[in-house]
Amino acid sequence: MELKTIKPAGSFYSDYLNWSKQVSGTHILTYSPKSVNELLNIVNWAWQNNFNVRVTGQQHNWSPLTIANGNNNSQVIFIDMSKYLTSVTINKTGESGTVTAQTGILMEDLFTALEKKKLGYYAHPAPGDLTLGGVLCINGHGTCVPAKNEKLTNKGTWGTMSNNIVSLSAIVWDAATRRYTTKTFHRNDPEIAPFLTCVGRTIIYEVTMQVPRNKRLRCQSFINVPASELFAANTAAGLRTFTHYLDQCGKVEAIWFPFTDKPWLKIWTETPQYPTVSKPVHGPYNYPFSDRIPIELSDLIKLINNGCPEKTPDMGNLQMNLVKTGLGATIAGDLWGWSKDLLLYVKPDTLRVTANGYAIITRRDNIQSVLYDFVSKYEEMVDAYQKRNSWPMNGPIEVRVTGLDRPEESMVNGAIAPALSAARPVDEHPEWDVAIWLDILSMPDTPDANKFYNEMEQWIFSHYSGDYALTRVEWSKGWGYTDDATWENAQVINTIVPGTYKDWNNAIEILDKYDPHHVFTSPFMRKLLVKR
Template sequence: MKLSRRSVLKAGVSAGCVAGGTVGGFRTANAGMFLPFTFPRNVHVQFGSYVNWSQEINIPLIKEFKPTSVDQLVSVINWAAKNGYRVRPRGSRHNWSPINVNPNDSVTGNVLVADMTALTAFSVNTSGATASITAQPGIMMDDFLTKAEQYGLGLVHCPAPGDLSLGGALAINGHGTAIPAKGERLPAGGTYGSLSNLILALKAIVWDDSSQAYVVKTFTRDQPEIAPFLTHIGRAFIVEVTLQMTQNFRMRCQSLVNVSADELFAAPGSSGRTIAALLDQCGRVETIQFPFTSNPWLKIWTVAPTKPPTSRQVTGPFNYPFSDLLPLNLTNIIGAVDRGSYALTPLLGATAYGVVTAGLALTNSADIWVKRAGWFCTTGHKELHPKSASQRPFRGR
């Protein structure tokens, strides 16, 4: 049966007939895709692929929109609630788990992905006893920490990647636990524990019974209702957060590749350079264990107001280029393992360990002295999306 244009309009839907056209209040990139005409007219939906940073999740086609205001986002969420759709937030897709978006959420399904990266408002309040920053979730951690540093503010610990969104970091209670070393005293405004400990208040989109609609509601730290939003793993829409901040301070990072895993991970009370002993010493430890190797890449961070004599002062973030842009011989092995040559895994681990050992020496990065705020001192490098065979990030990160 051939339908006239009038009958299609009466049915309340519009089929995208021309690739790249604007139909029914949304922009379509593929023929045959459609949304009801009731979809908010000021919001453009694009059809594209969803690929996470390390490429384990690859959805060829998915419906996505990019709200430029909170009001736009609320309007889409309310439309979705009335029309049998689900809306999921995304930042820079720096995730491994398909919790908020999964391969079944194809373009033919009823999932809309909200690209939150246009919501980047940022403001600083230094008038109170504790300084705070209020920001929207789409701002990248690189930008957030760089702006904070301009006000002399920082965090006790923070995620390593600069291209991770603030919303993404908050969704997973972004990483590091920042426990104190023995005798260490917190700077004003600082807090130990994970990133959620810094949240003073947030705004979230929630259901309102009185209006029978989704609305923006503010939650403060002293309200029990805030708890589910502190680590929501991508299943809530946080549109603004206020974090308490501390004054910037300097730290020393030492990298060691000569401590065996047996010594490092020995039971508390054992002799030697154990995790327990190092945490007592500095409170901040990171290890990267390469498969089938004996010695991890160990980084220890200590508060250092003045430059240690043996340290090299660095003037910016991401001081381990050898772990960001890997040599071709290593990426070739990674690719082969990905394609099923699992017997090469011991060679992969040994090669990666060799790249780190040589890289620390060649870049003089085994002992560096850094400014704290925007320089990603928890793990210290920026992870990049692959651009070529010789520019793959190390997926074991």
């Protein structure tokens, strides 16, 4: 393709709307490259014509990392890699293997290809319509720590998806040829560190990842464990605490709807043989009741949004009743199948909510106290707001736990830790071995929600600190709150977030070295990803 100042041949215009519908843009120049050469041509065209390159992906995120809401996007070109750059090559050795994939592939398609070779992952994000590139750039994760006496499977990891990377190929600036070109980084190259979780600051077009053998899992849902017991202060024998279930199976998620007393608890247990009491499944998305918005819920949302916020408790109870009824009607309370079929369960047509997101890095034996303190603070704040007739939290709390992105879990000798992963180990505290992922969901534009999130965020940063824990933000979620906005708190953006990464400045230097013209940036990234 000849580089011209006019728009590239084959380009078109598209719109952008993120998951919570709070970040949008219209009439943005877009291109779907059919090959790596076409991708390079577009990037070099963008550099020569003062355009920023953004990979549009599936737009399943909350943050303004891609574009700024309502911003002038006339000098932005979207790259849609999900149309053509989706090839997969699997190399199996014994029971495990590696997969080399172009990053436009959707996660469900990747997992389906792996499953055919009896390979699979045991912890990853729940939506299947995410692109691989989108997941890796924000260290997408699932929920997984070792159960009692459980050993790590060959080529497995307890960390995020980023920790599976063996090598990656990125689009980088080549000073010798004065062009953007391709470069492959191997996991033991120190310069790979910021690319393992690049936060959108480059284009990773292909990765090779280690993959363990596939496993059959059993997913049980419980709706009879009180929150007061699940999130209790201690782990006394006989209590059905979050830690109890982690010790039992290692893979646990709690979804707790507001103003209800019992969360929706899901646990996944490795179960090679079919348990006759379980329902066998042969595909993902086995909770159809959570993928549709019934008329009762949409009517209640309208009522709340039109001057009746005091109906918020009814909304929480309705959502939990829909879960209870749905689990029974679809016989989905006890499922058995291959890993992907039990770990993919969120469809694009589920309820669109906004969410904050934090990873609390600490010791495993602190998990229960972290959750007790968090839930106690949440209930205290909800009660205080309620007394002022304010109902900002109308979505659930979600809790998951993973291990950290430890390089020793890589198949590569001398592997490097992901510099900007929220689950990066903390050098000063080698005893810290888990990331507790905390999210609070709410309907977009709920009155006082940002104020609530701001107050909670300040408490989280302050409380989970020192020699007890470290708080990092989840890149794709909401954070950096003021009372009126998200991602606008200067102290969080300029000081707190960079301060949670020991090698922040070195990571930024490497990213700048390979993109000195800042082609791969957005207005928000130009505020965030700079040296401090």
